[in-house]
Amino acid sequence: MSSDANLPIKKPEGEIKLETHDLSLYYDGFHALKNISVYIPARRITALIGPSGCGKSSFLRCFNRMNDLIQSARVTGEVLIDGANVYDRTTDVAALRKRVGMVFQTPNPFPMSIYDNVAYGPRLHGIRERSALDEVVEKSLRGAALWDEVKDTLRKSALDLSGGQQQRLSIARVLAVEPEVLLMDEPCSALDPTATFKIEELMIELMENYTIVIVTHNMYQASRVSQYTGFFLLGDLIEYGDTVQIFENPKDQRTDDYVRGRFG
Amino acid sequence: MRRTRQAFEEQLEQLERHLLEMGTFVESMLEKAGRALCQHDVNLARETIAADDTADQMDLQIEQECMRLLALQQPMSRDLRTIGTVMKVIADVERVGDYSVDIARAAIDLAETEYYKPLEDIPRMVEIVRRMLRQALEALVARDLELVRQVIEKDDEVDRLWYKLRGQLEQTMRERPEIVQQAVALLLVARYLERVADHVVNIAERVAYMETGRLEVLAPSHLAEAPSRADAEGDSGPAQE
Numbered sequence: 001m002s003s004d005a006n007l008p009i010k011k012p013e014g015e016i017k018l019e020t021h022d023l024s025l026y027y028d029g030f031h032a033l034k035n036i037s038v039y040i041p042a043r044r045i046t047a048l049i050g051p052s053g054c055g056k057s058s059f060l061r062c063f064n065r066m067n068d069l070i071q072s073a074r075v076t077g078e079v080l081i082d083g084a085n086v087y088d089r090t091t092d093v094a095a096l097r098k099r100v101g102m103v104f105q106t107p108n109p110f111p112m113s114i115y116d117n118v119a120y121g122p123r124l125h126g127i128r129e130r131s132a133l134d135e136v137v138e139k140s141l142r143g144a145a146l147w148d149e150v151k152d153t154l155r156k157s158a159l160d161l162s163g164g165q166q167q168r169l170s171i172a173r174v175l176a177v178e179p180e181v182l183l184m185d186e187p188c189s190a191l192d193p194t195a196t197f198k199i200e201e202l203m204i205e206l207m208e209n210y211t212i213v214i215v216t217h218n219m220y221q222a223s224r225v226s227q228y229t230g231f232f233l234l235g236d237l238i239e240y241g242d243t244v245q246i247f248e249n250p251k252d253q254r255t256d257d258y259v260r261g262r263f264g
Numbered sequence: 265m266r267r268t269r270q271a272f273e274e275q276l277e278q279l280e281r282h283l284l285e286m287g288t289f290v291e292s293m294l295e296k297a298g299r300a301l302c303q304h305d306v307n308l309a310r311e312t313i314a315a316d317d318t319a320d321q322m323d324l325q326i327e328q329e330c331m332r333l334l335a336l337q338q339p340m341s342r343d344l345r346t347i348g349t350v351m352k353v354i355a356d357v358e359r360v361g362d363y364s365v366d367i368a369r370a371a372i373d374l375a376e377t378e379y380y381k382p383l384e385d386i387p388r389m390v391e392i393v394r395r396m397l398r399q400a401l402e403a404l405v406a407r408d409l410e411l412v413r414q415v416i417e418k419d420d421e422v423d424r425l426w427y428k429l430r431g432q433l434e435q436t437m438r439e440r441p442e443i444v445q446q447a448v449a450l451l452l453v454a455r456y457l458e459r460v461a462d463h464v465v466n467i468a469e470r471v472a473y474m475e476t477g478r479l480e481v482l483a484p485s486h487l488a489e490a491p492s493r494a495d496a497e498g499d500s501g502p503a504q505e
Contacts (some may be wrong), residue, residue: 186309220338246339259340261269 009038015250017042017181017211022251023077025058027102032058034235035077040228045203047222047243050232050258053204056215059232060183064088064100065093079229098125101174102218105186109158109167114150115143117158121177121179136176136243144172145202163207164195179189182206184214186222188221200225223247231255272337276346280405283350283357286322287401290361291318291394297367298390299468301453302383306375319361326354331361342474353404356463356470358421360397363456363463370449380436385429386450389457392422393464400467403467407475415468416483422461429439429454 016109018040027034032229033055038044048056058067065086067073086096100119109117120125127133136156141147146168151179158169167187174182184203188196203212203225216222222229223243231254232239239246239255250256258264293315300309330351333339339347396418403411433447433454463484473479 219340223340250341250345256341260343261272263338 009237011039012041012044012242014044015042016040016142017082018213019078019080020059020062021078021080023059023062023075023079025055025062026069026074026076028072032235034064034122036237038230038237038240040211040213043207043209044212044228045207045214045226046228046230047224048215048216048230048232049219050070050211050238051263052217055111055230055235056230056234057185059237060102060213060215062181063181064097064102066092066093067103099179100181101179101181102185103167103170103174103185103187105189107163107170107190108218109161109166110171111157111159114158114161114169117156118172118176121173125177140172140176141169143175143206145170145198145205146172147191162195164191165200167191167195171199171202171206179210181211181213184212186215186217189217194222219247229260233258268432272333272339272343273398274281275329275333275337276343277324279333279347279350279500282329283321283353284401284405286319286326286354287397289315289355290364291397291401293361293364294390294394294397297364297371298387298394300368300371300376300447302387304371306372309368309371309375314320314366316361318364323354323358327351341406345477348405349470351468352470356466357397357402359463360460363460366456367453374446374449377446380440383450384411385425385452386457387452388426389422389454391427392418393460395455396422396461396464399448400464402473403468404474407471409472409475412468412472412482416465419461419465419483422458426454426458436463487504 016039019038021037023033023036024031036059040057050056060073061067063077063081063086072157081096081100085091086100096109110120112120115137118140119133122133122136127136138147139150141150141252146165149165149167150156158166161169167190170180171187188199191199203214207211214222214226215229226243228241228247229252231238231252232247232253237251239250241251245251245253248258250259293312296308296315297312299305300312330347333347337343343469396415399411399414399418402408403415430451433451437444437447467484472482
């Protein structure tokens with residue numbers, strides 16, 4: 001079992017949606033991501049695991065350039081979506097974030113009605129017609145497995161929903177702008193087991209149409225829902241591969257120690 | 265975190281200890297069954313049969329331990345492979361116990377029968393499979409792939425003895441119909457021993473999996489065709505048993 005040099009990253013079979021080549025991220029002088037090269041397959045769930053501060057959330061934020069919002073952040077290398085570099089000067093960042101939606105750790109509904117929360121994005125992108133908005137709200141809430149629970153209370157405040165419902169509303173809000181990729185940064189860490197189960201079920205349904213990348217501290221969640229897993233440690237991508245292989249027979253001693261709970 | 269991990273590692277060590285105890289217990293059942301057969305010792309045969317309840321109890325207890333660890337610790341990687349291996353191995357060890365009982369029953373059936381020839385190949389087979397079992401368990405404890413290889417090699421020797429004995433016993437039955445009853449019993453005993461060796465090979469394969477993470481058949485000779493009966497008879501020489 002290796003434990004020093006990082007293992008070569010094998011390209012998964014099938015269509016590749018996202019890839020990075022020699023990606024490094026610096027916060028001022030701190031080298032937060034070190035020369036990451038990886039291929040993320042389309043319409044699959046890829047889980048990123050690793051101890052706190054290992055760089056997995058920073059890595060996730062490279063795909064929709066959320067790191068641009070941090071002044072001290074500097075990126076080198078390539079981040080590609082469908083083969084096009086998202087850090088290219090000509091990239092329309094607003095359009096990129098429409099294609100690559102993000103769900104955060106804590107549900108963050110706007111202080112408005114359930115309906116308006118979901119309609120917010122489409123309105124921002126110019127949809128004004130009532131029937132079109134109704135349609136997109138219903139479709140998105142159905143897609144997020146929330147419609148049946150809220151269809152009679154769409155005008156109620158989103159803040160009245162439970163934590164699990166609010167998180168599914170956050171997902172509905174992302175789906176409303178019809179993205180291609182869903183980035184999920186610990187989407188269940190504030191949820192109870194039942195709500196977590198619903199989100200995991202939802203992720204597996206969404207996988208049919210979306211490429212999902214999830215950061216999770218919960219290894220069992222990673223093993224339950226994902227097909228590919230990457231293990232980060234101190235800014236390095238130590239090992240990346242088939243989820244079954246990572247959890248049953250990791251190749252790197254550091255991955256083995258982490259998944260067995262020997263550190264972290 | 266460190267304390268819970270340490271407790272888990274102690275539970276894993278205890279699990280392996282219990283498996284080793286079960287393996288040693290079943291190995292002694294096999295040895296006693298073989299001795300009971302060779303020495304016409306009915307008491308030893310009865311002791312072997314009675315011991316099976318204890319082996320079954322050990323099997324259940326270890327399985328329970330595995331289920332508890334799976335449920336409470338949700339093991340991954342090497343830990344998961346270890347527990348999966350133990351669960352699979354106890355089934356093979358338990359079957360070795362059952363075959364020992366079958367041999368002990370044959371010993372009781374043949375207790376009043378004088379063998380038409382002193383038994384030679386059967387005690388040899390008992391000795392080989394007993395050693396194989398011990399080595400497989402040692403391989404498990406020591407994570408020793410070299411021992412795994414040796415166990416698998418020995419299976420070929422057991423297979424050769426089985427084919428040889430089968431040919432000889434068939435020939436003897438044709439030539440001396442009056443000994444058919446004991447020859448059939450001995451033929452079955454030889455078959456049981458050959459099957460015991462196969463179960464031990466399964467154990468060795470699981471040990472390899474535990475260590476390498478690769479699930480594979482390491483003893484392809486299992487799949488090979490048995491020699492034709494004519495071949496077995498051709499080089500059989502005088503009947504041994």
